[in-house]
Amino acid sequence: GAVVSQHPSWVICKSGTSVKIECRSLDFQATTMFWYRQFPKQSLMLMATSNEGSKATYEQGVEKDKFLINHASLTLSTLTVTSAHPEDSSFYICSASPTLGNEQFFGPGTRLTVL
Protein backbone atom coordinates (compact mmCIF):
# COMPACT_ATOMS: atom_id res chain seq x y z
CA GLY A 1 0.00 0.00 0.00
CA ALA A 2 0.83 3.72 0.16
CA VAL A 3 1.88 4.09 -3.46
CA VAL A 4 2.36 7.45 -5.10
CA SER A 5 2.82 7.69 -8.85
CA GLN A 6 4.09 10.49 -11.04
CA HIS A 7 3.63 11.03 -14.72
CA PRO A 8 5.62 11.49 -16.83
CA SER A 9 8.77 9.98 -15.37
CA TRP A 10 10.87 12.13 -17.67
CA VAL A 11 10.22 14.88 -20.17
CA ILE A 12 12.28 16.93 -22.56
CA CYS A 13 10.81 20.16 -23.85
CA LYS A 14 11.79 23.29 -25.71
CA SER A 15 12.37 26.57 -23.94
CA GLY A 16 9.17 28.59 -23.66
CA THR A 17 6.77 25.66 -23.58
CA SER A 18 4.71 24.48 -20.60
CA VAL A 19 4.94 21.08 -18.96
CA LYS A 20 2.38 19.43 -16.68
CA ILE A 21 3.41 16.82 -14.11
CA GLU A 22 0.82 14.66 -12.38
CA CYS A 23 1.07 13.20 -8.89
CA ARG A 24 -1.40 10.54 -7.84
CA SER A 25 -1.92 8.66 -4.60
CA LEU A 26 -3.00 5.23 -5.84
CA ASP A 27 -4.34 3.51 -2.75
CA PHE A 28 -5.08 6.26 -0.26
CA GLN A 29 -6.63 9.68 -0.09
CA ALA A 30 -4.31 12.60 0.47
CA THR A 31 -5.64 15.91 1.70
CA THR A 32 -2.16 17.35 1.47
CA MET A 33 0.49 16.88 -1.18
CA PHE A 34 3.89 18.50 -1.42
CA TRP A 35 6.07 19.40 -4.39
CA TYR A 36 9.85 19.35 -4.22
CA ARG A 37 12.69 19.88 -6.63
CA GLN A 38 16.08 18.31 -6.31
CA PHE A 39 19.33 19.26 -8.02
CA PRO A 40 22.12 16.70 -8.46
CA LYS A 41 23.75 15.63 -5.19
CA GLN A 42 21.56 17.97 -3.17
CA SER A 43 18.71 17.38 -0.80
CA LEU A 44 15.08 18.03 -1.63
CA MET A 45 13.88 21.61 -1.69
CA LEU A 46 10.24 22.20 -0.85
CA MET A 47 8.48 24.26 -3.49
CA ALA A 48 4.89 24.30 -2.28
CA THR A 49 2.25 22.65 -0.13
CA SER A 50 -0.92 21.68 -1.93
CA ASN A 51 -4.21 21.18 -0.11
CA GLU A 52 -7.21 19.65 -1.84
CA GLY A 53 -9.72 22.26 -2.86
CA SER A 54 -7.67 25.29 -1.88
CA LYS A 55 -4.79 27.37 -3.18
CA ALA A 56 -1.28 26.06 -2.77
CA THR A 57 1.13 27.61 -0.30
CA TYR A 58 4.42 28.46 -1.98
CA GLU A 59 7.81 28.65 -0.33
CA GLN A 60 9.74 31.87 -0.42
CA GLY A 61 11.44 32.39 -3.75
CA VAL A 62 9.14 30.05 -5.70
CA GLU A 63 7.14 31.92 -8.35
CA LYS A 64 3.51 30.88 -8.10
CA ASP A 65 2.74 32.16 -11.60
CA LYS A 66 5.49 30.02 -13.04
CA PHE A 67 4.81 26.85 -11.08
CA LEU A 68 1.05 26.37 -11.16
CA ILE A 69 -0.29 23.81 -8.72
CA ASN A 70 -3.77 22.33 -8.80
CA HIS A 71 -5.08 19.82 -6.24
CA ALA A 72 -8.52 19.11 -7.59
CA SER A 73 -9.17 15.79 -5.88
CA LEU A 74 -8.00 13.76 -2.90
CA THR A 75 -5.83 11.61 -5.14
CA LEU A 76 -4.43 14.00 -7.73
CA SER A 77 -2.23 17.08 -7.70
CA THR A 78 -0.63 18.63 -10.78
CA LEU A 79 2.35 20.91 -11.19
CA THR A 80 2.58 22.93 -14.39
CA VAL A 81 5.88 24.57 -15.22
CA THR A 82 4.92 27.47 -17.46
CA SER A 83 7.25 29.04 -20.04
CA ALA A 84 9.98 26.64 -19.06
CA HIS A 85 13.61 27.71 -19.30
CA PRO A 86 16.81 25.65 -19.11
CA GLU A 87 17.32 26.69 -15.48
CA ASP A 88 14.04 24.91 -14.65
CA SER A 89 15.66 21.61 -15.59
CA SER A 90 15.59 19.52 -12.44
CA PHE A 91 14.14 16.46 -10.74
CA TYR A 92 10.62 17.20 -9.50
CA ILE A 93 9.23 14.97 -6.77
CA CYS A 94 5.85 14.98 -5.08
CA SER A 95 4.85 13.49 -1.76
CA ALA A 96 1.46 12.75 -0.27
CA SER A 97 0.27 12.46 3.28
CA PRO A 98 -2.73 10.20 3.97
CA THR A 99 -5.80 11.99 5.25
CA LEU A 100 -5.73 9.60 8.20
CA GLY A 101 -2.03 9.44 8.99
CA ASN A 102 1.15 11.38 9.42
CA GLU A 103 3.65 9.64 7.15
CA GLN A 104 4.61 11.12 3.82
CA PHE A 105 5.10 8.93 0.79
CA PHE A 106 7.04 10.06 -2.23
CA GLY A 107 6.48 9.56 -5.90
CA PRO A 108 9.27 8.27 -8.15
CA GLY A 109 10.06 11.73 -9.47
CA THR A 110 9.93 13.44 -12.87
CA ARG A 111 13.11 14.47 -14.61
CA LEU A 112 12.56 17.64 -16.61
CA THR A 113 15.07 18.77 -19.19
CA VAL A 114 14.46 22.08 -20.93
CA LEU A 115 16.47 22.63 -24.10
Add this chain to the structure above:
Amino acid sequence: QKEVEQDPGPLSVPEGAIVSLNCTYSNSAFQYFMWYRQYSRKGPELLMYTYSSGNKEDGRFTAQVDKSSKYISLFIRDSQPSDSATYLCAMTKSGNTPLVFGKGTRLSVIA
Protein backbone atom coordinates in the same frame (compact mmCIF):
# COMPACT_ATOMS: atom_id res chain seq x y z
CA GLN B 1 22.11 26.64 13.08
CA LYS B 2 20.13 24.60 10.58
CA GLU B 3 16.93 23.02 11.81
CA VAL B 4 18.21 19.53 10.97
CA GLU B 5 21.87 18.56 10.83
CA GLN B 6 23.06 15.41 9.11
CA ASP B 7 26.61 14.46 8.19
CA PRO B 8 26.64 14.13 4.39
CA GLY B 9 29.43 11.57 4.39
CA PRO B 10 30.30 9.79 2.20
CA LEU B 11 30.36 6.75 4.45
CA SER B 12 31.98 3.58 3.18
CA VAL B 13 31.67 0.27 5.05
CA PRO B 14 32.41 -3.40 4.27
CA GLU B 15 29.55 -5.80 3.63
CA GLY B 16 28.13 -7.19 6.85
CA ALA B 17 29.04 -4.15 8.97
CA ILE B 18 26.63 -2.35 11.26
CA VAL B 19 25.92 1.13 9.95
CA SER B 20 24.96 3.99 12.22
CA LEU B 21 23.40 7.12 10.75
CA ASN B 22 22.18 10.04 12.77
CA CYS B 23 20.66 13.49 12.76
CA THR B 24 20.29 16.26 15.29
CA TYR B 25 17.59 18.89 15.25
CA SER B 26 16.73 22.10 17.03
CA ASN B 27 12.92 22.40 16.86
CA SER B 28 11.30 20.74 19.86
CA ALA B 29 7.91 20.86 18.10
CA PHE B 30 8.85 17.99 15.80
CA GLN B 31 6.81 14.90 16.66
CA TYR B 32 7.15 12.61 13.64
CA PHE B 33 10.49 11.29 12.49
CA MET B 34 11.26 9.46 9.30
CA TRP B 35 14.15 7.88 7.50
CA TYR B 36 14.12 7.68 3.73
CA ARG B 37 16.43 5.83 1.35
CA GLN B 38 17.04 7.38 -2.03
CA TYR B 39 18.76 5.68 -4.92
CA SER B 40 20.21 7.80 -7.68
CA ARG B 41 17.54 9.32 -9.94
CA LYS B 42 14.69 7.86 -7.87
CA GLY B 43 12.20 9.28 -5.40
CA PRO B 44 12.85 8.76 -1.66
CA GLU B 45 11.51 5.51 -0.20
CA LEU B 46 10.13 5.55 3.33
CA LEU B 47 12.15 3.14 5.49
CA MET B 48 11.15 3.95 9.04
CA TYR B 49 8.53 6.13 10.67
CA THR B 50 8.51 6.92 14.39
CA TYR B 51 6.25 9.02 16.51
CA SER B 52 7.86 10.77 19.50
CA SER B 53 10.68 9.10 21.45
CA GLY B 54 11.48 5.43 21.35
CA ASN B 55 12.85 2.60 19.25
CA LYS B 56 11.38 0.87 16.26
CA GLU B 57 12.73 -2.20 14.54
CA ASP B 58 11.94 -3.54 11.07
CA GLY B 59 14.10 -6.36 9.80
CA ARG B 60 17.69 -5.17 9.60
CA PHE B 61 16.72 -1.57 10.36
CA THR B 62 16.33 0.04 13.77
CA ALA B 63 15.29 3.65 14.29
CA GLN B 64 15.81 5.46 17.57
CA VAL B 65 14.45 8.83 18.64
CA ASP B 66 15.63 10.68 21.72
CA LYS B 67 13.56 13.84 21.96
CA SER B 68 15.29 14.99 25.13
CA SER B 69 18.58 15.16 23.22
CA LYS B 70 16.96 16.07 19.90
CA TYR B 71 18.82 13.19 18.29
CA ILE B 72 17.65 10.45 15.97
CA SER B 73 19.48 7.42 14.65
CA LEU B 74 19.11 4.70 12.06
CA PHE B 75 21.02 1.45 12.43
CA ILE B 76 21.46 -1.01 9.60
CA ARG B 77 22.59 -4.50 10.60
CA ASP B 78 24.34 -6.93 8.25
CA SER B 79 24.70 -4.22 5.62
CA GLN B 80 24.50 -5.30 1.99
CA PRO B 81 25.79 -3.72 -1.23
CA SER B 82 22.14 -3.09 -2.15
CA ASP B 83 21.95 -0.75 0.87
CA SER B 84 24.27 1.65 -0.96
CA ALA B 85 22.20 4.81 -1.33
CA THR B 86 21.63 8.21 0.20
CA TYR B 87 19.79 8.14 3.53
CA LEU B 88 17.72 11.15 4.45
CA CYS B 89 16.35 11.90 7.87
CA ALA B 90 13.17 13.97 7.94
CA MET B 91 10.85 15.27 10.59
CA THR B 92 7.67 17.25 10.95
CA LYS B 93 5.10 18.50 13.44
CA SER B 94 2.18 16.71 11.79
CA GLY B 95 1.19 14.93 8.60
CA ASN B 96 -0.07 18.02 6.83
CA THR B 97 3.00 20.14 7.45
CA PRO B 98 6.11 19.93 5.27
CA LEU B 99 8.97 17.65 6.15
CA VAL B 100 12.26 19.21 7.17
CA PHE B 101 15.09 17.16 5.73
CA GLY B 102 18.67 16.59 6.64
CA LYS B 103 21.19 16.93 3.81
CA GLY B 104 21.37 13.14 3.44
CA THR B 105 24.25 10.73 4.06
CA ARG B 106 25.72 8.86 1.12
CA LEU B 107 26.43 5.27 2.09
CA SER B 108 28.50 2.76 0.14
CA VAL B 109 28.60 -0.87 1.23
CA ILE B 110 31.56 -2.60 -0.33
CA ALA B 111 31.32 -6.31 -1.16
